[in-house]
Structure formats: structure tokens, C-alpha cells
Amino acid sequence: xxxxxLAEYFDRKAADPDSxxxxxxxxxxxxxxxxxxxxxxxxINISSTYEIEGKKKKAKTFFWxxxx
Numbered sequence: 001x002x003x004x005x006l007a008e009y010f011d012r013k014a015a016d017p018d019s020x021x022x023x024x025x026x027x028x029x030x031x032x033x034x035x036x037x038x039x040x041x042x043x044i045n046i047s048s049t050y051e052i053e054g055k056k057k058k059a060k061t062f063f064w065x066x067x068x
Contacts, residue, residue, distance in 0.1 A: 025066055032059035 013021045036045040049060035
């Protein structure tokens with residue numbers, strides 16, 4: 001009963017566009033570098049996603065599929 005209530009709460013929060021909860025199977029993940037690809041799939045460049053927050057560098061957060 002408690003697990004069912006938690007699952008329903010998660011589904012409501014994940015459906016809310018203002019929520020930062022990722023749907024099942026996904027997560028928000030800090031990714032420090034991304035590989036830029038051509039349309040054919042060939043790599044063009046490696047780009048840093050770091051942003052300055054105060055005195056610290058922090059990688060940008062992306063919506064990521066879990067590979068587990």
C-alpha cells in the first residue's frame with residue numbers, strides 16, 4: 001500500500017511540467033563534455049558544458065536515459 005502510494009506520487013510529480021523529477025528510466029545528469037556530430041555521425045568537435053556559479057565551475061545538467 002505504501003509502495004503504491006509512492007508510485008502514484010512519483011507519477012504525478014513526473015507528469016508535472018514544473019517538477020524536476022525525471023520520468024521512469026531517465027535521470028538528470030551533469031555532463032561536463034559533449035561530442036558534436038555531423039548529420040552523418042562523424043565527430044566535429046568536443047564542447048565543454050561547464051558554467052561558472054560563483055567561484056565554482058559546474059557542468060550543465062541534461063536529461064539522460066539510464067543504461068542500467
